Amino acid sequence: MSGKPIHITQFDLERLRKLLLDAQSTSYRKSDYLERLQMEIDRAEVVPPKDIPSDVVTMNSTVCIEDLDTNEEEIYTLVFPENADLSQGKISILAPVGTAMLGYEVGDSFEWEVPAGKRRLRVKRILYQPEASGDYHL
Template sequence: MSSKKTSALVIAKTDYLRLMQLIEKNGTDAADALDLEISRAKIVDDTKLPADVVAMNTKVTFSDLDSAEEKTIQLVYPQDADVTQLKISVLSPVGSALIGLKIGGTIEWPIPSGKVRRLKVIAVEQQPE
């Protein structure tokens, strides 16, 4: 389940290396989808990652362009995921779709019913690791 991005992707080197380890250990379709998404990203030194980019452990607010509904989640590794706290795994469809997008970036996110949701990143809050 891959998403279509209309914006360039940027990923910090440390996140990229950790995500590649996660993908190698996890032989699922979700890991393959994440691999496909980050293979198109520009990898930058951690200190050069812009503050407006969705990275691991950031809180991201996005808007559903069709319903105008806004949601804020924290993008986390699978072991830290907790839907009740809105901590969403990078291996989830929306998690792999959001990683690397900047504020203003948009994605088309396929949902299981076969429809597509269009999402736009409207805020990013970096969280210390």
């Protein structure tokens, strides 16, 4: 987690709050992942979907992430848990890397704890962002 503020859309905030509320009645309720997501939401600057810069990672964005230790690139689409499918590159917002990339801009670097240890990542480019394409409610 970085000290730099992140940006999320009002629409994503509403859906993420619902996700967190719904998760309280599941086995996830005591999950560190939920706590981390809540912390990220709490520190976010919320903007209307039409005003989000096109270089910010929002929900349903397809992003090229660079691992700063291996220089390898990975492409993920950030999705809600019910749409996650790593074989298709769809990573859940509840996965450590999914939570980590939400709200960051192209060029931003961040560190995040994952089950295998700490990863240092950089948002290299955004291949698709719904809001930049006019899809404000995807």
